[in-house]
Amino acid sequence: LLQSRAASTTNKYxxxxxTFEQYCHAKRVSALPAKSMVVSLFITDLMDKGKSFSVISSSVYAIKWKHSIYNFEDPTTDSFVKNLIEAAKRLFSKPVAKKDILDANTLKELCSNFKDKMNLINYRDLAMIILGFAGFLRYKEISNLLCSDVEFKIDHLVLTIRSSKTDVYREGDTVVIAKGTSVACPYVMLERYMQAAGLTVRSDKFLFCPIYKSKGKYALINKRKPLSYTRARE
Structure with missing residues:
Protein backbone atom coordinates (compact mmCIF):
# COMPACT_ATOMS: atom_id res chain seq x y z
CA LEU A 1 0.00 0.00 0.00
CA LEU A 2 2.92 2.34 0.63
CA GLN A 3 3.87 1.93 -3.03
CA SER A 4 0.56 3.50 -4.08
CA ARG A 5 2.25 6.88 -3.68
CA ALA A 6 5.57 8.19 -4.92
CA ALA A 7 8.45 7.60 -2.49
CA SER A 8 8.87 11.35 -1.94
CA THR A 9 5.17 11.71 -1.07
CA THR A 10 5.28 8.73 1.30
CA ASN A 11 8.33 10.14 3.09
CA LYS A 12 6.69 13.55 3.37
CA TYR A 13 3.43 12.20 4.80
CA THR A 19 4.63 14.95 14.37
CA PHE A 20 0.93 14.21 14.89
CA GLU A 21 1.83 11.00 16.74
CA GLN A 22 4.16 12.92 19.06
CA TYR A 23 1.38 15.41 19.78
CA CYS A 24 -1.05 12.59 20.57
CA HIS A 25 1.51 10.82 22.76
CA ALA A 26 1.99 14.00 24.80
CA LYS A 27 -1.79 14.34 25.18
CA ARG A 28 -2.17 10.60 25.89
CA VAL A 29 -4.71 10.06 23.13
CA SER A 30 -4.82 7.69 20.16
CA ALA A 31 -3.22 8.82 16.90
CA LEU A 32 -4.38 5.80 14.90
CA PRO A 33 -7.30 5.72 14.76
CA ALA A 34 -7.72 9.35 15.78
CA LYS A 35 -10.89 11.15 16.72
CA SER A 36 -11.93 14.23 14.78
CA MET A 37 -11.77 16.35 17.95
CA VAL A 38 -8.12 15.36 18.47
CA VAL A 39 -7.34 16.36 14.88
CA SER A 40 -9.13 19.67 15.45
CA LEU A 41 -7.07 20.36 18.58
CA PHE A 42 -3.89 19.45 16.70
CA ILE A 43 -4.72 21.88 13.88
CA THR A 44 -5.49 24.58 16.45
CA ASP A 45 -2.13 23.92 18.08
CA LEU A 46 -0.36 24.35 14.73
CA MET A 47 -2.24 27.59 14.13
CA ASP A 48 -1.32 28.89 17.59
CA LYS A 49 2.33 28.18 16.77
CA GLY A 50 2.02 30.23 13.57
CA LYS A 51 2.71 27.34 11.21
CA SER A 52 2.20 28.02 7.51
CA PHE A 53 -0.87 26.74 5.70
CA SER A 54 1.40 24.42 3.73
CA VAL A 55 2.44 22.68 6.96
CA ILE A 56 -1.14 22.52 8.23
CA SER A 57 -2.59 21.13 4.99
CA SER A 58 0.24 18.60 4.64
CA SER A 59 -0.38 17.44 8.21
CA VAL A 60 -4.09 16.94 7.48
CA TYR A 61 -3.34 15.00 4.29
CA ALA A 62 -0.84 12.86 6.21
CA ILE A 63 -3.50 11.96 8.79
CA LYS A 64 -6.00 11.19 6.02
CA TRP A 65 -3.40 9.05 4.18
CA LYS A 66 -2.42 7.04 7.26
CA HIS A 67 -6.03 6.26 8.14
CA SER A 68 -6.80 5.16 4.57
CA ILE A 69 -3.88 2.70 4.64
CA TYR A 70 -5.31 0.95 7.71
CA ASN A 71 -8.89 1.32 6.48
CA PHE A 72 -9.88 3.44 9.47
CA GLU A 73 -12.59 6.08 9.34
CA ASP A 74 -11.15 9.37 8.12
CA PRO A 75 -11.30 11.93 10.97
CA THR A 76 -10.46 14.83 8.63
CA THR A 77 -13.88 14.71 6.92
CA ASP A 78 -15.56 16.14 10.01
CA SER A 79 -17.19 19.53 9.32
CA PHE A 80 -15.41 21.17 12.27
CA VAL A 81 -12.02 20.00 10.94
CA LYS A 82 -12.90 21.31 7.47
CA ASN A 83 -13.85 24.71 8.89
CA LEU A 84 -10.56 24.90 10.78
CA ILE A 85 -8.64 24.11 7.58
CA GLU A 86 -10.54 26.85 5.77
CA ALA A 87 -9.75 29.29 8.59
CA ALA A 88 -6.06 28.36 8.44
CA LYS A 89 -6.07 28.90 4.69
CA ARG A 90 -7.48 32.40 5.09
CA LEU A 91 -5.16 33.33 7.95
CA PHE A 92 -1.85 31.79 6.92
CA SER A 93 -1.81 31.54 3.13
CA LYS A 94 0.81 33.72 1.47
CA PRO A 95 0.33 35.51 -1.85
CA VAL A 96 1.88 33.76 -4.83
CA ALA A 97 5.12 35.43 -5.90
CA LYS A 98 5.02 35.22 -9.68
CA LYS A 99 8.30 34.88 -11.55
CA ASP A 100 9.27 37.17 -14.38
CA ILE A 101 8.32 35.83 -17.80
CA LEU A 102 11.15 34.31 -19.82
CA ASP A 103 10.73 34.62 -23.58
CA ALA A 104 12.73 33.76 -26.69
CA ASN A 105 14.06 37.30 -27.09
CA THR A 106 15.50 37.24 -23.57
CA LEU A 107 17.29 33.96 -24.36
CA LYS A 108 18.69 35.38 -27.60
CA GLU A 109 19.98 38.42 -25.73
CA LEU A 110 21.51 36.18 -23.05
CA CYS A 111 23.34 34.07 -25.63
CA SER A 112 24.54 37.18 -27.47
CA ASN A 113 25.98 38.62 -24.25
CA PHE A 114 28.11 35.51 -23.73
CA LYS A 115 29.00 34.98 -27.39
CA ASP A 116 32.60 36.21 -27.04
CA LYS A 117 33.28 34.78 -23.57
CA MET A 118 32.20 31.17 -23.83
CA ASN A 119 33.72 28.55 -21.55
CA LEU A 120 32.57 25.12 -20.41
CA ILE A 121 30.43 26.51 -17.57
CA ASN A 122 28.70 29.02 -19.85
CA TYR A 123 28.09 26.34 -22.49
CA ARG A 124 26.58 24.04 -19.87
CA ASP A 125 24.37 26.67 -18.25
CA LEU A 126 23.10 28.08 -21.54
CA ALA A 127 22.43 24.58 -22.88
CA MET A 128 20.40 23.72 -19.76
CA ILE A 129 18.40 26.95 -19.89
CA ILE A 130 17.61 26.81 -23.60
CA LEU A 131 16.90 23.08 -23.57
CA GLY A 132 14.51 23.47 -20.64
CA PHE A 133 12.75 26.38 -22.36
CA ALA A 134 12.41 24.66 -25.74
CA GLY A 135 11.34 21.31 -24.31
CA PHE A 136 9.10 22.62 -21.48
CA LEU A 137 11.21 20.57 -19.05
CA ARG A 138 11.37 20.71 -15.27
CA TYR A 139 14.78 21.02 -13.67
CA LYS A 140 14.76 17.43 -12.42
CA GLU A 141 13.99 16.16 -15.92
CA ILE A 142 16.98 18.10 -17.27
CA SER A 143 19.40 17.17 -14.49
CA ASN A 144 18.58 13.45 -14.77
CA LEU A 145 19.35 13.29 -18.50
CA LEU A 146 22.14 10.93 -19.52
CA CYS A 147 24.27 11.51 -22.60
CA SER A 148 22.70 8.40 -24.10
CA ASP A 149 19.27 10.02 -23.72
CA VAL A 150 20.21 12.48 -26.49
CA GLU A 151 19.85 11.67 -30.18
CA PHE A 152 20.89 14.21 -32.81
CA LYS A 153 19.02 14.05 -36.13
CA ILE A 154 19.60 16.19 -39.21
CA ASP A 155 17.05 18.87 -38.34
CA HIS A 156 16.06 18.06 -34.76
CA LEU A 157 17.13 16.32 -31.59
CA VAL A 158 15.27 13.76 -29.50
CA LEU A 159 15.46 13.55 -25.71
CA THR A 160 14.42 10.45 -23.79
CA ILE A 161 12.80 11.46 -20.49
CA ARG A 162 13.02 8.38 -18.29
CA SER A 163 10.80 9.73 -15.52
CA SER A 164 9.00 12.93 -14.60
CA LYS A 165 6.58 14.32 -12.06
CA THR A 166 3.62 13.71 -14.37
CA ASP A 167 4.82 10.23 -15.38
CA VAL A 168 3.36 8.42 -12.36
CA TYR A 169 4.06 4.90 -13.63
CA ARG A 170 7.55 5.68 -14.99
CA GLU A 171 6.67 4.73 -18.55
CA GLY A 172 9.09 7.28 -19.97
CA ASP A 173 8.58 9.73 -22.81
CA THR A 174 10.40 11.44 -25.66
CA VAL A 175 10.71 15.15 -26.42
CA VAL A 176 11.47 16.38 -29.94
CA ILE A 177 13.17 19.78 -30.31
CA ALA A 178 13.67 21.33 -33.74
CA LYS A 179 16.98 22.75 -34.94
CA GLY A 180 16.76 26.52 -35.26
CA THR A 181 18.75 29.29 -36.87
CA SER A 182 19.05 31.83 -34.05
CA VAL A 183 21.92 32.30 -31.60
CA ALA A 184 19.74 30.58 -28.99
CA CYS A 185 19.26 27.32 -30.90
CA PRO A 186 19.04 24.45 -28.35
CA TYR A 187 20.35 21.92 -30.89
CA VAL A 188 23.53 23.90 -31.63
CA MET A 189 24.13 24.96 -28.02
CA LEU A 190 23.81 21.40 -26.70
CA GLU A 191 26.08 20.10 -29.47
CA ARG A 192 28.74 22.70 -28.66
CA TYR A 193 28.52 21.97 -24.94
CA MET A 194 28.97 18.23 -25.46
CA GLN A 195 31.94 18.83 -27.77
CA ALA A 196 33.57 21.19 -25.27
CA ALA A 197 32.97 18.71 -22.43
CA GLY A 198 34.18 15.71 -24.41
CA LEU A 199 30.83 13.93 -24.07
CA THR A 200 29.30 11.57 -26.62
CA VAL A 201 25.77 10.24 -27.03
CA ARG A 202 27.11 6.73 -26.40
CA SER A 203 28.12 7.61 -22.84
CA ASP A 204 26.03 6.64 -19.81
CA LYS A 205 27.29 9.68 -17.84
CA PHE A 206 24.95 12.42 -16.70
CA LEU A 207 24.65 15.04 -19.41
CA PHE A 208 24.98 18.02 -17.07
CA CYS A 209 27.66 17.62 -14.40
CA PRO A 210 29.46 19.84 -11.87
CA ILE A 211 32.50 21.64 -13.30
CA TYR A 212 35.76 22.68 -11.65
CA LYS A 213 38.38 25.21 -12.72
CA SER A 214 42.11 24.56 -12.36
CA LYS A 215 44.93 26.71 -13.76
CA GLY A 216 42.52 28.57 -16.00
CA LYS A 217 41.01 25.41 -17.47
CA TYR A 218 37.55 23.94 -16.93
CA ALA A 219 36.70 20.25 -16.66
CA LEU A 220 33.80 18.05 -15.61
CA ILE A 221 33.71 16.49 -12.17
CA ASN A 222 33.03 12.86 -13.01
CA LYS A 223 30.61 11.80 -10.32
CA ARG A 224 27.77 9.36 -10.79
CA LYS A 225 25.16 11.82 -9.65
CA PRO A 226 23.23 14.64 -11.34
CA LEU A 227 23.99 18.32 -10.97
CA SER A 228 22.15 19.58 -7.89
CA TYR A 229 19.70 22.46 -8.13
CA THR A 230 21.78 24.44 -5.63
CA ARG A 231 24.98 24.07 -7.69
CA ALA A 232 23.12 24.92 -10.88
CA ARG A 233 21.85 28.18 -9.38
CA GLU A 234 25.39 29.20 -8.42
Missing part, protein backbone atom coordinates in the same frame (compact mmCIF):
# COMPACT_ATOMS: atom_id res chain seq x y z
CA UNK A 14 5.28 9.87 7.18
CA UNK A 15 7.20 12.82 8.61
CA UNK A 16 4.09 14.91 9.15
CA UNK A 17 2.19 12.00 10.69
CA UNK A 18 5.08 11.38 13.08
Missing amino acids: SGYFK
Whole structure:
Protein backbone atom coordinates (compact mmCIF):
# COMPACT_ATOMS: atom_id res chain seq x y z
CA LEU A 1 0.00 0.00 0.00
CA LEU A 2 2.92 2.34 0.63
CA GLN A 3 3.87 1.93 -3.03
CA SER A 4 0.56 3.50 -4.08
CA ARG A 5 2.25 6.88 -3.68
CA ALA A 6 5.57 8.19 -4.92
CA ALA A 7 8.45 7.60 -2.49
CA SER A 8 8.87 11.35 -1.94
CA THR A 9 5.17 11.71 -1.07
CA THR A 10 5.28 8.73 1.30
CA ASN A 11 8.33 10.14 3.09
CA LYS A 12 6.69 13.55 3.37
CA TYR A 13 3.43 12.20 4.80
CA SER A 14 5.28 9.87 7.18
CA GLY A 15 7.20 12.82 8.61
CA TYR A 16 4.09 14.91 9.15
CA PHE A 17 2.19 12.00 10.69
CA LYS A 18 5.08 11.38 13.08
CA THR A 19 4.63 14.95 14.37
CA PHE A 20 0.93 14.21 14.89
CA GLU A 21 1.83 11.00 16.74
CA GLN A 22 4.16 12.92 19.06
CA TYR A 23 1.38 15.41 19.78
CA CYS A 24 -1.05 12.59 20.57
CA HIS A 25 1.51 10.82 22.76
CA ALA A 26 1.99 14.00 24.80
CA LYS A 27 -1.79 14.34 25.18
CA ARG A 28 -2.17 10.60 25.89
CA VAL A 29 -4.71 10.06 23.13
CA SER A 30 -4.82 7.69 20.16
CA ALA A 31 -3.22 8.82 16.90
CA LEU A 32 -4.38 5.80 14.90
CA PRO A 33 -7.30 5.72 14.76
CA ALA A 34 -7.72 9.35 15.78
CA LYS A 35 -10.89 11.15 16.72
CA SER A 36 -11.93 14.23 14.78
CA MET A 37 -11.77 16.35 17.95
CA VAL A 38 -8.12 15.36 18.47
CA VAL A 39 -7.34 16.36 14.88
CA SER A 40 -9.13 19.67 15.45
CA LEU A 41 -7.07 20.36 18.58
CA PHE A 42 -3.89 19.45 16.70
CA ILE A 43 -4.72 21.88 13.88
CA THR A 44 -5.49 24.58 16.45
CA ASP A 45 -2.13 23.92 18.08
CA LEU A 46 -0.36 24.35 14.73
CA MET A 47 -2.24 27.59 14.13
CA ASP A 48 -1.32 28.89 17.59
CA LYS A 49 2.33 28.18 16.77
CA GLY A 50 2.02 30.23 13.57
CA LYS A 51 2.71 27.34 11.21
CA SER A 52 2.20 28.02 7.51
CA PHE A 53 -0.87 26.74 5.70
CA SER A 54 1.40 24.42 3.73
CA VAL A 55 2.44 22.68 6.96
CA ILE A 56 -1.14 22.52 8.23
CA SER A 57 -2.59 21.13 4.99
CA SER A 58 0.24 18.60 4.64
CA SER A 59 -0.38 17.44 8.21
CA VAL A 60 -4.09 16.94 7.48
CA TYR A 61 -3.34 15.00 4.29
CA ALA A 62 -0.84 12.86 6.21
CA ILE A 63 -3.50 11.96 8.79
CA LYS A 64 -6.00 11.19 6.02
CA TRP A 65 -3.40 9.05 4.18
CA LYS A 66 -2.42 7.04 7.26
CA HIS A 67 -6.03 6.26 8.14
CA SER A 68 -6.80 5.16 4.57
CA ILE A 69 -3.88 2.70 4.64
CA TYR A 70 -5.31 0.95 7.71
CA ASN A 71 -8.89 1.32 6.48
CA PHE A 72 -9.88 3.44 9.47
CA GLU A 73 -12.59 6.08 9.34
CA ASP A 74 -11.15 9.37 8.12
CA PRO A 75 -11.30 11.93 10.97
CA THR A 76 -10.46 14.83 8.63
CA THR A 77 -13.88 14.71 6.92
CA ASP A 78 -15.56 16.14 10.01
CA SER A 79 -17.19 19.53 9.32
CA PHE A 80 -15.41 21.17 12.27
CA VAL A 81 -12.02 20.00 10.94
CA LYS A 82 -12.90 21.31 7.47
CA ASN A 83 -13.85 24.71 8.89
CA LEU A 84 -10.56 24.90 10.78
CA ILE A 85 -8.64 24.11 7.58
CA GLU A 86 -10.54 26.85 5.77
CA ALA A 87 -9.75 29.29 8.59
CA ALA A 88 -6.06 28.36 8.44
CA LYS A 89 -6.07 28.90 4.69
CA ARG A 90 -7.48 32.40 5.09
CA LEU A 91 -5.16 33.33 7.95
CA PHE A 92 -1.85 31.79 6.92
CA SER A 93 -1.81 31.54 3.13
CA LYS A 94 0.81 33.72 1.47
CA PRO A 95 0.33 35.51 -1.85
CA VAL A 96 1.88 33.76 -4.83
CA ALA A 97 5.12 35.43 -5.90
CA LYS A 98 5.02 35.22 -9.68
CA LYS A 99 8.30 34.88 -11.55
CA ASP A 100 9.27 37.17 -14.38
CA ILE A 101 8.32 35.83 -17.80
CA LEU A 102 11.15 34.31 -19.82
CA ASP A 103 10.73 34.62 -23.58
CA ALA A 104 12.73 33.76 -26.69
CA ASN A 105 14.06 37.30 -27.09
CA THR A 106 15.50 37.24 -23.57
CA LEU A 107 17.29 33.96 -24.36
CA LYS A 108 18.69 35.38 -27.60
CA GLU A 109 19.98 38.42 -25.73
CA LEU A 110 21.51 36.18 -23.05
CA CYS A 111 23.34 34.07 -25.63
CA SER A 112 24.54 37.18 -27.47
CA ASN A 113 25.98 38.62 -24.25
CA PHE A 114 28.11 35.51 -23.73
CA LYS A 115 29.00 34.98 -27.39
CA ASP A 116 32.60 36.21 -27.04
CA LYS A 117 33.28 34.78 -23.57
CA MET A 118 32.20 31.17 -23.83
CA ASN A 119 33.72 28.55 -21.55
CA LEU A 120 32.57 25.12 -20.41
CA ILE A 121 30.43 26.51 -17.57
CA ASN A 122 28.70 29.02 -19.85
CA TYR A 123 28.09 26.34 -22.49
CA ARG A 124 26.58 24.04 -19.87
CA ASP A 125 24.37 26.67 -18.25
CA LEU A 126 23.10 28.08 -21.54
CA ALA A 127 22.43 24.58 -22.88
CA MET A 128 20.40 23.72 -19.76
CA ILE A 129 18.40 26.95 -19.89
CA ILE A 130 17.61 26.81 -23.60
CA LEU A 131 16.90 23.08 -23.57
CA GLY A 132 14.51 23.47 -20.64
CA PHE A 133 12.75 26.38 -22.36
CA ALA A 134 12.41 24.66 -25.74
CA GLY A 135 11.34 21.31 -24.31
CA PHE A 136 9.10 22.62 -21.48
CA LEU A 137 11.21 20.57 -19.05
CA ARG A 138 11.37 20.71 -15.27
CA TYR A 139 14.78 21.02 -13.67
CA LYS A 140 14.76 17.43 -12.42
CA GLU A 141 13.99 16.16 -15.92
CA ILE A 142 16.98 18.10 -17.27
CA SER A 143 19.40 17.17 -14.49
CA ASN A 144 18.58 13.45 -14.77
CA LEU A 145 19.35 13.29 -18.50
CA LEU A 146 22.14 10.93 -19.52
CA CYS A 147 24.27 11.51 -22.60
CA SER A 148 22.70 8.40 -24.10
CA ASP A 149 19.27 10.02 -23.72
CA VAL A 150 20.21 12.48 -26.49
CA GLU A 151 19.85 11.67 -30.18
CA PHE A 152 20.89 14.21 -32.81
CA LYS A 153 19.02 14.05 -36.13
CA ILE A 154 19.60 16.19 -39.21
CA ASP A 155 17.05 18.87 -38.34
CA HIS A 156 16.06 18.06 -34.76
CA LEU A 157 17.13 16.32 -31.59
CA VAL A 158 15.27 13.76 -29.50
CA LEU A 159 15.46 13.55 -25.71
CA THR A 160 14.42 10.45 -23.79
CA ILE A 161 12.80 11.46 -20.49
CA ARG A 162 13.02 8.38 -18.29
CA SER A 163 10.80 9.73 -15.52
CA SER A 164 9.00 12.93 -14.60
CA LYS A 165 6.58 14.32 -12.06
CA THR A 166 3.62 13.71 -14.37
CA ASP A 167 4.82 10.23 -15.38
CA VAL A 168 3.36 8.42 -12.36
CA TYR A 169 4.06 4.90 -13.63
CA ARG A 170 7.55 5.68 -14.99
CA GLU A 171 6.67 4.73 -18.55
CA GLY A 172 9.09 7.28 -19.97
CA ASP A 173 8.58 9.73 -22.81
CA THR A 174 10.40 11.44 -25.66
CA VAL A 175 10.71 15.15 -26.42
CA VAL A 176 11.47 16.38 -29.94
CA ILE A 177 13.17 19.78 -30.31
CA ALA A 178 13.67 21.33 -33.74
CA LYS A 179 16.98 22.75 -34.94
CA GLY A 180 16.76 26.52 -35.26
CA THR A 181 18.75 29.29 -36.87
CA SER A 182 19.05 31.83 -34.05
CA VAL A 183 21.92 32.30 -31.60
CA ALA A 184 19.74 30.58 -28.99
CA CYS A 185 19.26 27.32 -30.90
CA PRO A 186 19.04 24.45 -28.35
CA TYR A 187 20.35 21.92 -30.89
CA VAL A 188 23.53 23.90 -31.63
CA MET A 189 24.13 24.96 -28.02
CA LEU A 190 23.81 21.40 -26.70
CA GLU A 191 26.08 20.10 -29.47
CA ARG A 192 28.74 22.70 -28.66
CA TYR A 193 28.52 21.97 -24.94
CA MET A 194 28.97 18.23 -25.46
CA GLN A 195 31.94 18.83 -27.77
CA ALA A 196 33.57 21.19 -25.27
CA ALA A 197 32.97 18.71 -22.43
CA GLY A 198 34.18 15.71 -24.41
CA LEU A 199 30.83 13.93 -24.07
CA THR A 200 29.30 11.57 -26.62
CA VAL A 201 25.77 10.24 -27.03
CA ARG A 202 27.11 6.73 -26.40
CA SER A 203 28.12 7.61 -22.84
CA ASP A 204 26.03 6.64 -19.81
CA LYS A 205 27.29 9.68 -17.84
CA PHE A 206 24.95 12.42 -16.70
CA LEU A 207 24.65 15.04 -19.41
CA PHE A 208 24.98 18.02 -17.07
CA CYS A 209 27.66 17.62 -14.40
CA PRO A 210 29.46 19.84 -11.87
CA ILE A 211 32.50 21.64 -13.30
CA TYR A 212 35.76 22.68 -11.65
CA LYS A 213 38.38 25.21 -12.72
CA SER A 214 42.11 24.56 -12.36
CA LYS A 215 44.93 26.71 -13.76
CA GLY A 216 42.52 28.57 -16.00
CA LYS A 217 41.01 25.41 -17.47
CA TYR A 218 37.55 23.94 -16.93
CA ALA A 219 36.70 20.25 -16.66
CA LEU A 220 33.80 18.05 -15.61
CA ILE A 221 33.71 16.49 -12.17
CA ASN A 222 33.03 12.86 -13.01
CA LYS A 223 30.61 11.80 -10.32
CA ARG A 224 27.77 9.36 -10.79
CA LYS A 225 25.16 11.82 -9.65
CA PRO A 226 23.23 14.64 -11.34
CA LEU A 227 23.99 18.32 -10.97
CA SER A 228 22.15 19.58 -7.89
CA TYR A 229 19.70 22.46 -8.13
CA THR A 230 21.78 24.44 -5.63
CA ARG A 231 24.98 24.07 -7.69
CA ALA A 232 23.12 24.92 -10.88
CA ARG A 233 21.85 28.18 -9.38
CA GLU A 234 25.39 29.20 -8.42
